[in-house]
Amino acid sequence: MIYADNAATTRIxxxxxxxxxxxxxxxxGNASSHYTLGTAAKRAIEKSRNQFATALTATPDEIxxxxxxxxxxxxVLFGAALSRCKSxxxxxxxxxxHHSVLNSCKALENQGIKITYLPVDHYGRVSLSDVCNSxxxxxxxxxxxxxxxxxxxIQPIAEIGEFLRTKNILFHTDAVQAVGNIPIDVKKxxxxxxxxSAHKFNGxxxxxxxxxxxxxxxxxxxxxGSQEFKLRAGTENxxxxxxxxxxxxxxxxxxxxxxxxxxxxYDSTVKSVRKSIPDLILNGDPQHRLPNILSLxxxxxxxxxxxxxxxxxxxxxxTGSACSSGNSEPSHVLMAIGLSEQQAKGTIRIxxxxxxxxxxxxxxxxxxxxAYKKIKLMK
Amino acid sequence: xxxxxxxxxxxxxINRNTIGLNKKIFGEDQRKDRMMCIACMAGVLExxxxxxxxxxxxxxxxxxxxxx
Numbered sequence: 001m002i003y004a005d006n007a008a009t010t011r012i013x014x015x016x017x018x019x020x021x022x023x024x025x026x027x028x029g030n031a032s033s034h035y036t037l038g039t040a041a042k043r044a045i046e047k048s049r050n051q052f053a054t055a056l057t058a059t060p061d062e063i064x065x066x067x068x069x070x071x072x073x074x075x076v077l078f079g080a081a082l083s084r085c086k087s088x089x090x091x092x093x094x095x096x097x098h099h100s101v102l103n104s105c106k107a108l109e110n111q112g113i114k115i116t117y118l119p120v121d122h123y124g125r126v127s128l129s130d131v132c133n134s135x136x137x138x139x140x141x142x143x144x145x146x147x148x149x150x151x152x153x154i155q156p157i158a159e160i161g162e163f164l165r166t167k168n169i170l171f172h173t174d175a176v177q178a179v180g181n182i183p184i185d186v187k188k189x190x191x192x193x194x195x196x197s198a199h200k201f202n203g204x205x206x207x208x209x210x211x212x213x214x215x216x217x218x219x220x221x222x223x224x225g226s227q228e229f230k231l232r233a234g235t236e237n238x239x240x241x242x243x244x245x246x247x248x249x250x251x252x253x254x255x256x257x258x259x260x261x262x263x264x265x266y267d268s269t270v271k272s273v274r275k276s277i278p279d280l281i282l283n284g285d286p287q288h289r290l291p292n293i294l295s296l297x298x299x300x301x302x303x304x305x306x307x308x309x310x311x312x313x314x315x316x317x318x319t320g321s322a323c324s325s326g327n328s329e330p331s332h333v334l335m336a337i338g339l340s341e342q343q344a345k346g347t348i349r350i351x352x353x354x355x356x357x358x359x360x361x362x363x364x365x366x367x368x369x370x371a372y373k374k375i376k377l378m379k
Numbered sequence: 380x381x382x383x384x385x386x387x388x389x390x391x392x393i394n395r396n397t398i399g400l401n402k403k404i405f406g407e408d409q410r411k412d413r414m415m416c417i418a419c420m421a422g423v424l425e426x427x428x429x430x431x432x433x434x435x436x437x438x439x440x441x442x443x444x445x446x447x
Contacts, residue, residue: 302406308434309404312426328407374423378405379413 002315002360007149007177007293007351013202013250016243020204023239031236032225041238048245055248056194057185058211064228065241066208069176069197070100071221075210075232076172076193077104079218080141084170087112090139094118094126094155096333097145098174123285124153124337131160139169146175147182150320150333150349151284152293154178161190170216176200179209180251181290182259192216198240202353203247207240258354262291265352265361269294272365277372283337283347295320297339297347301375304328306348309371315364320347386416396435399445403438
C-alpha cells in the first residue's frame with residue numbers, strides 16, 4: 001500500500017501511539033477527578049497544552065482542546081456571532097474555505113448575518129486589498145483559511161492580521177492543513193483565533209485545537225462542566241490530547257527536515273508526470289504553497305477514474321470532486337480558481353507526509369501516467 | 380436495459396453493474412460501444428477479476444445508484 005492522501009488524514013506516529021497507550025489501559029482516570037488517577041490525567045493534559053503553546057508561540061492558557069477542527073471552526077464563528085453580532089452585522093471569509101467554515105457562514109446568513117465570500121486569484125490567493133475594501137463599519141469577524149486543503153495555497157494571513165490590528169474586528173484562521181507542515185507563530189500572524197487538528201500531523205483523530213488570544217472573549221459552544229477553562233465542557237479525551245501533544249512536538253522538532261524532504265517529493269512528482277504528460281496543469285501558488293499538497297489536472301480524463309485505477313494498484317490519492325448519486329460535483333475550490341467543471345473533474349490531489357519516500361513517488365508517478373494513457377486509449 | 384450493450388473486445392453481454400464500473404473506471408462519459416466486460420477490463424487494467432468485483436461491491440455499499 002502507498003498512502004498519498006495525507007491532507008485527508010495521516011498515519012499516527014509510532015512514538016505518539018506509544019505515549020497514548022497507557023492512558024487507555026492503566027491511567028484511565030477522569031481529569032476532573034480529585035484523586036491521584038485523575039490529577040495524573042490532568043497533568044498529562046497540561047503537558048500537551050504546553051507542547052502546543054511552545055509549537056504555536058502562544059501561552060498555555062490560550063490553547064483549548066476540542067473534538068476536531070470542524071468544532072474549533074464552528075466555535076469561533078458561532079461564538080463570535082453570539083457575543084458580538086446582531087442581525088445585519090458582517091463577517092468576511094473566502095470562497096475556498098473548508099466546509100466547516102462555509103456551512104457555518106451559511107447557517108449564520110440564515111440568522112441575519114451578512115457574509116462576504118472573497119474571491120481568489122488563479123493561484124487560489126485572497127487579495128489583501130479585497131479584504132481591506134470589504135471591511136464595513138459593522139464587520140465583526142474575518143475568517144480566512146491559512147493553507148488550502150485542496151491546492152495547498154498559503155494565504156497572506158500576517159498581512160491581513162497587520163491590516164486588522166488596529167481595528168475592532170476579530171481575526172480567525174483555519175490552519176488545519178498548515179500546522180505541523182510549516183512554521184506557525186500566532187503572534188507574527190496577528191490572529192485572535194487559530195484552528196488545528198491533530199490527525200493532520202501524525203496525531204490521533206478526534207482532537208481539535210483552538211488557539212484563542214487570552215485577551216479575547218469567546219462564549220462556549222458546548223455547555224456543561226468546567227473543563228477547558230470553563231469554555232468547552234465535556235470529559236477530556238486524555239489519550240488523544242496526550243497523543244496530539246507529542247505529535248505536534250515531533251512535527252515541530254523535525255519541521256525543516258520534513259519540509260526539505262517533502263519539497264523533493266513534490267518536485268520529483270511534478271517533473272516525472274510532466275515528462276509523460278506535458279499538458280498537465282499544476283494548481284496552486286508556485287511560491288506560497290504547502291510543501292506536501294499537489295493538485296494535478298489532466299486534460300480529458302476523469303480524476304475519479306484515475307483514483308479508482310490507482311486504488312486497484314494499492315495507491316491512495318483523492319479527487320477534485322465528490323461523487324454523489326453517480327454524478328460527481330466539482331470542487332468549489334477548483335471552480336473558484338477558474339478551472340472549468342471538466343477540468344475540476346479531471347483533477348487529483350496527491351498529498352505527502354514524512355513517511356513517504358522517493359521510491360513511492362516513482363511508483364505513484366508511473367501508475368498515474370500509465371492509468372492516464374489507459375483511460376485515453378479506452379475512450 | 381443492459382442486453383444491448385456488449386463488450387468491445389469479446390462481444391459478451393454486459394450487465395448493469397459492469398456498465399457502472401466502466402463509468403467509474405473510464406469516466407462518466409464512457410460511450411456504451413467502448414465498454415468492456417469484467418474479464419477484459421481486468422486484462423486492460425492488469426488486475427484480477429476479483430479485484431473488480433470487490434470494487435463493484437464497494438460502490439454498491441456506498442449506495443452509488445450506478446449499481447444494483
